[in-house]
Structures are given as structure tokens and as C-alpha cells.
Amino acid sequence: MNIIVTVKQVPDTHEVKIDPKTGALIREGVPSIINPEDKNAIEEALRLKKSSDDGEVTVLSMGPLQAESTLREALSMGVDRAILVSDRAFAGADTLATSYTLSMAIKKIERYDLILCGSQTIDGETGQVGPQLAEWLDLPQATHAEEINIQGNLVTVKSNFDSVTRVMEMKTPALITVSNRINKPRYKHMNKVLRAYRDKAVVTWSKEDLKLNPIRIGLNGSPTWVRKTFVHSHSRDGIVVEKPAANCAEDILDFILEKALLKL
Amino acid sequence: MPVIVHEEKCTGCKLCVAACPYTVISMQEEKAVLLPGCTYCGACIDTCEFGAITFEDFQGRLCMDVALFKGTHVFIEHDNQTASKVSLELLGKARGLADEFSRQGKDQLVTAILIGYELGDMADELIAYGADHVIVVNDESFKMYRTDIYTKAIVQIAGVKKPEILLFGATAQGRDLAPRIASRLRTGLTADCTALEICKDEGILLQTKPAFGGNMMVTIACPDNRPQMATVRPGVMKKYPRDPDKIGTKEVMKIDLDENDFIIHIRDIMASTKKHVKLEDAEIIVAGGHGVNNQQGLKILETLSDELGAELGASRAAVDEGWIGQDHQIGQTGKTVQPDLYIACGISGSLQHLAGISQSKYIIAINTDRKAPIVSASDVTFIGDLFQIVPVLKDKIREYKKRTD
Numbered sequence A: 001m002n003i004i005v006t007v008k009q010v011p012d013t014h015e016v017k018i019d020p021k022t023g024a025l026i027r028e029g030v031p032s033i034i035n036p037e038d039k040n041a042i043e044e045a046l047r048l049k050k051s052s053d054d055g056e057v058t059v060l061s062m063g064p065l066q067a068e069s070t071l072r073e074a075l076s077m078g079v080d081r082a083i084l085v086s087d088r089a090f091a092g093a094d095t096l097a098t099s100y101t102l103s104m105a106i107k108k109i110e111r112y113d114l115i116l117c118g119s120q121t122i123d124g125e126t127g128q129v130g131p132q133l134a135e136w137l138d139l140p141q142a143t144h145a146e147e148i149n150i151q152g153n154l155v156t157v158k159s160n161f162d163s164v165t166r167v168m169e170m171k172t173p174a175l176i177t178v179s180n181r182i183n184k185p186r187y188k189h190m191n192k193v194l195r196a197y198r199d200k201a202v203v204t205w206s207k208e209d210l211k212l213n214p215i216r217i218g219l220n221g222s223p224t225w226v227r228k229t230f231v232h233s234h235s236r237d238g239i240v241v242e243k244p245a246a247n248c249a250e251d252i253l254d255f256i257l258e259k260a261l262l263k264l
Numbered sequence B: 001m002p003v004i005v006h007e008e009k010c011t012g013c014k015l016c017v018a019a020c021p022y023t024v025i026s027m028q029e030e031k032a033v034l035l036p037g038c039t040y041c042g043a044c045i046d047t048c049e050f051g052a053i054t055f056e057d058f059q060g061r062l063c064m065d066v067a068l069f070k071g072t073h074v075f076i077e078h079d080n081q082t083a084s085k086v087s088l089e090l091l092g093k094a095r096g097l098a099d100e101f102s103r104q105g106k107d108q109l110v111t112a113i114l115i116g117y118e119l120g121d122m123a124d125e126l127i128a129y130g131a132d133h134v135i136v137v138n139d140e141s142f143k144m145y146r147t148d149i150y151t152k153a154i155v156q157i158a159g160v161k162k163p164e165i166l167l168f169g170a171t172a173q174g175r176d177l178a179p180r181i182a183s184r185l186r187t188g189l190t191a192d193c194t195a196l197e198i199c200k201d202e203g204i205l206l207q208t209k210p211a212f213g214g215n216m217m218v219t220i221a222c223p224d225n226r227p228q229m230a231t232v233r234p235g236v237m238k239k240y241p242r243d244p245d246k247i248g249t250k251e252v253m254k255i256d257l258d259e260n261d262f263i264i265h266i267r268d269i270m271a272s273t274k275k276h277v278k279l280e281d282a283e284i285i286v287a288g289g290h291g292v293n294n295q296q297g298l299k300i301l302e303t304l305s306d307e308l309g310a311e312l313g314a315s316r317a318a319v320d321e322g323w324i325g326q327d328h329q330i331g332q333t334g335k336t337v338q339p340d341l342y343i344a345c346g347i348s349g350s351l352q353h354l355a356g357i358s359q360s361k362y363i364i365a366i367n368t369d370r371k372a373p374i375v376s377a378s379d380v381t382f383i384g385d386l387f388q389i390v391p392v393l394k395d396k397i398r399e400y401k402k403r404t405d
Helices: A036-050 A065-077 A095-109 A129-137 A190-198 A245-258 B015-019 B043-047 B085-103 B122-128 B147-161 B172-185 B295-308 B316-320 B351-357 B386-403
Strands: A003-007 A009-011 A032-034 A057-062 A081-085 A114-118 A141-151 A154-161 A164-171 A174-178 A202-205 A225-230 A239-241 B003-005 B025-028 B031-034 B053-055 B072-075 B110-116 B133-138 B165-169 B189-193 B195-198 B205-211 B216-221 B228-232 B249-252 B265-271 B284-288 B311-314 B341-345 B362-367 B380-383
Touching: A003 A036, A003 A065, A003 A095, A003 A129, A009 A065, A032 A036, A032 A065, A036 A057, A036 A065, A036 A114, A036 A141, A036 A174, A057 A065, A057 A095, A065 A081, A065 A190, A065 A202, A081 A095, A095 A129, A095 B172, A114 A129, A129 A141, A129 A174, A129 B172, A141 A164, A141 B172, A154 A174, A154 B172, A245 B362, A245 B380, A245 B386, B003 B031, B015 B025, B015 B043, B043 B053, B072 B085, B072 B147, B072 B172, B085 B110, B085 B165, B085 B195, B085 B228, B110 B122, B110 B147, B122 B133, B133 B147, B147 B172, B165 B172, B172 B189, B172 B228, B189 B205, B205 B228, B284 B295, B295 B311, B295 B386, B311 B316, B362 B386
Parallel strands: A003 A057, A003 A114, A057 A081, A081 A202, A114 A174, A141 A174, A239 B380, B072 B110, B072 B165, B110 B133, B133 B249, B165 B228, B189 B228, B284 B311, B284 B341, B341 B362, B362 B380
Antiparallel strands: A009 A032, A141 A154, A154 A164, A164 B265, A225 B216, B003 B053, B025 B031, B195 B205, B205 B216
């Protein structure tokens, strides 16, 4: 069983703060991490590999050269090889251009039974690259998987679809996006991290290494463009009341009655 | 930038015929020939393995013939009996966009795409909720949602109708389906939008969505490709008031399916056994955060919530602590709510939480920290201990209800 896992390096959005004076996003000092659900995908790939006879797990990422550290982290978790697709020409790619470029890298890898992705990233939060990649590669897909089982060339996936759970079956090769509920990613061991730097290489592919149609890559290959970004103001300029508890309760009840909010 | 076929390279393999979403390629004497109506989407160029199809005088960026596209289409999610709430909200929004288009001197129809089996009078309901036209696909194969053939059906409809805008709910289904369609149509898609408007100068759709955990809002446009596609977050747009006298038209479409189209098989669909928490529809929500201290603290909020006939919500902090289930979580990574009254107890108000509650009509906060971000985001903040205020409030409401009984 050969598995490809797509990963993205993202800023840790829990660490992102807003400058109270300018209202701008403070990105300085925000650590870069593997997108959390991509880690679940790596964990699942390692589990599936272990239960099959042979095969390897490859992590694939598109991004700037700095993203190599993310792939090293994946190697330290135990994946067999790491490929970084990186080129200035890919900058500004939206999900269509990103999924196209990844699909061409996967065509170059050639041998795979399964592609696993995280359901969505914590920076862009689109959840689109997985299904779009499946479309470029003409593969069956399942999104938001909470359980994956493989028997021969049949994959069974259990997914939570809002209020229902769906069980789907498809033939390999297939693409599955996984939810963070599927497993608990392993912690990395320091000696494995060191070994990942010493013994394993991250392969980098540029534009020239892939058979790309130039109309589909980077900013020009991206139908969607960002027009503006802004920080949302939630301010209501409300009042602040400080009174004994009983009086507070009285005031709240009055507020509810005054606005006719109580259903009798 | 018209598309041209280089006859000498064309092998007559017909891959381009299958790839063209707009069905404007035919074979004549074993060579591909372009019929009128090409939108310049370039799908044939991607597919041709022999370099036999190219754009003439390509200028660095693909620009489709956007003038060929008209109207707003809304994909309707349903349970074969009733349309989902978000689908009706989308029809309401599409009506608003049509009004804006008509102010700009452009007549645009709102079309609902209704796919399923034994759909009853749902099409009439969609008209009552704002659709001018309903495209109905009624076939047993479509009884359950399936990514494969639903993609094919909507691509076929979009190929024939060429909508300028195509909307989906940002539900599990919408977010499974829309990206696949966008790829096949070679167009842009914006995920999980919370605002849609028509740009006054360019007449294009401006799509706003949260990013970076609700820390930032991004406005995205798709200027050169069509349809302009978006998934829209449930609970954000307003329904159009139901008007049973509204007039609309219906049209039945057949989708050509063969066995190769079925690549994903549904083995089972199980309803969640958990009690469904209806935060999205709640008129009043009582919610607790880190300040409730433990599971017991949330129980105190629950007694107030029951007294008010409200739903119980929680911040991510409370859910992460394991005090309450994830289906109660409100905020960017949980649910977006729009109650008449939101009572935030012991919630400091992280940005990602505020993003989920900002559409509440009134927000009351009970908090010990005067400097917490929830204070400026609320209409009234009571500085005090929720363990003292909430039980008294519950008793007072009970007394009031008895008095007026």
C-alpha cells in the first residue's frame, strides 16, 4: 500500500493576535507548524501502512523553501520520503492552482493507492484542495473521514456529514480527507527528529521538474483574487453595570421583559 | 483569446469532447471541431495529450467569455421532503443580489437546482421562498447525495444554463461537492462566505469570508472566470418571506448517466444517536466559558437555560476542557448563531468566539473581568460572579412566570 499525504505549513493561528491600536494582524513571532489535520492524515497513513504488507508513505507539500522544516517534522513521525514542490512561479496560487500543481506532482510520483489530506487548513480554512485534487486526478473521494478500513483494493470510509454518519465504499486509488477525530497523532521523539535530519532527504521539485500547463499555475492560474483583508470589529459600545448580584439579576430580567424576549 | 484546434496534431481521441463542460466540441472526419458557444474555460486544453488545442494569442492569464453567463443558481440541499434552512437562506440572498443587479440595469433570474427523487411539492415551496425558476432532476439514482453523480448533474446543468453565480451551503455536503464542480468547470470558489455583494463598479460578486481562526476577514473576487462560485455559512443570510402567490417556472432535466459514473458507493447512512442541539435556530442562548469552572458550573447555566426555554451553548475553552459536547460549541470552529438574546457567562470573548455570536440581536455578558474582550462586544455587561447572579435570575424568572400565569 503506497500512500501520499499532502501537508501544508501554516502559521499557528491560536498564536495570532490583533494589534489593539492599529487593528492589524500581528504575525511576527508566530510559529509555523504542520497544519493540525494534516498530522492526523500522516498518522492514519502510518497506521494503514503498518497493517499492509509493504509500501511506503510519501508526504508532499507545495510552498516556499522554508516549508522544508515541516517536511522534516513529518519525516520524524516516520514517513518514508518527503517531496517539496517549490518555485516562485507557484506564488499566489489559489485552491484551483494549488490542487492542479499538486496533481501534476502526484502524476510524477506515479505509484500510489491512496491520497490522504487534512480536511482543512487553519489559515485559509477552505477545505477545497482535497476534493479539487481528486477531481484533477479523476479519483473517487470521501471527505471528513473518521474511520478508514482497507481490504484489498476496497476502501471503506466512515464520515460525519452534519447530522448523519455516512459509510462509503470505493476502489483504490482514492482520495480521502480526514477529520481531527480520526486518531491522535503521535508525539515526535527527539532522536527521530535528529535522524530525520541526518538520514533522510527532502526532495525539492521546481517548475521544470513537472509537466505543467503554464496557464494553470501561480497567480495567473488562480481564478480567485483577494481584493481586501480587514479585521472584523465586534464592538457594540454597550454599558457596564456593577451592582450586587440580586440587583444584576433584577436588571437582566427587566431587560428580557422590556425587549419581549420571554416566551410564556 | 479563441481556442483553436491544430488539425495536424489531433488524433481524434475524443478526450476533449468528454472534458468540455459546455459540450461545444464535436468530431468531424475524426478531427475535433469547435462549435459556437465556447466559453474559453480551457478544459479541452488541459485534457489534450497531444498539444493539439491551444489558445490563440494568449495574454498570460486565462479570461473566459464572461458575457455568456447570466443569472444566479442555488443548489438546494434537502431530505427529499423539505429544503434545508441554508438553501432557503441562499434563495433569499440570491433575491437580494438580483435586486442589486436590476438596480445596475441588468435583469437576472434566481434559479433553484433541485436534485433528488420523489420530491413532492418542494419546487413550489422554492418558488414561494424566492426562486423564479426551478430546475428539477427527479431520478432514483439521486435519492441519496453522492459526490460522483451530483457533480456530473450540476456540471451538466451549469454547462447548459451558464449561470453567472452558483451558490451552495457551506455544509458537509456543499463543501464536499462544490470544490469538485469548480475544478471541473475551471472556475473559482470561495469557501464558507459570511457576506456576498455585487461590486458597484464591475458588477462582479464580492465574497467575504473569515480566515486565520476568525482573526481576519478576506474579501475575494473571481473576475475572469464563470460561474462565480461560493459556499455560504448556514445561519448568516436571511430567508425571503414565504409568498405562496409568487409566480415561477419549473423545468425537468434528464442527466445522462452510465455505470462508469458511479465510483462512490453508499453502504449505510446512520442518524446521529446524540440529541440534536439546535443552536442555529435558537431564540435565546445561554452559554458558558472558562469561568464556569467545571461541568457542575454548566449545570447551573442549564437550569437558567431551561427556565428561559433557551439552548445551552459553550465556548471552545469549555468544550476543550471536556465539560460539554462539541455540538454545543459556538464560534469560528463551532457554530455561528443569531439568537435574539445571547447570555455569555464566564466567557472572555476570544475573537474566534465573537465571530460566531456577532449576529445576535442582543448580547448580555456576566463576567468578573471588566477588561475581558466580551465587554465591548456586549450590549450590557454585568460585572459579578455568575454563581451568584445566575441562580437568583433563574428564581426571578420562575416567580415572574408564576405571577403572570
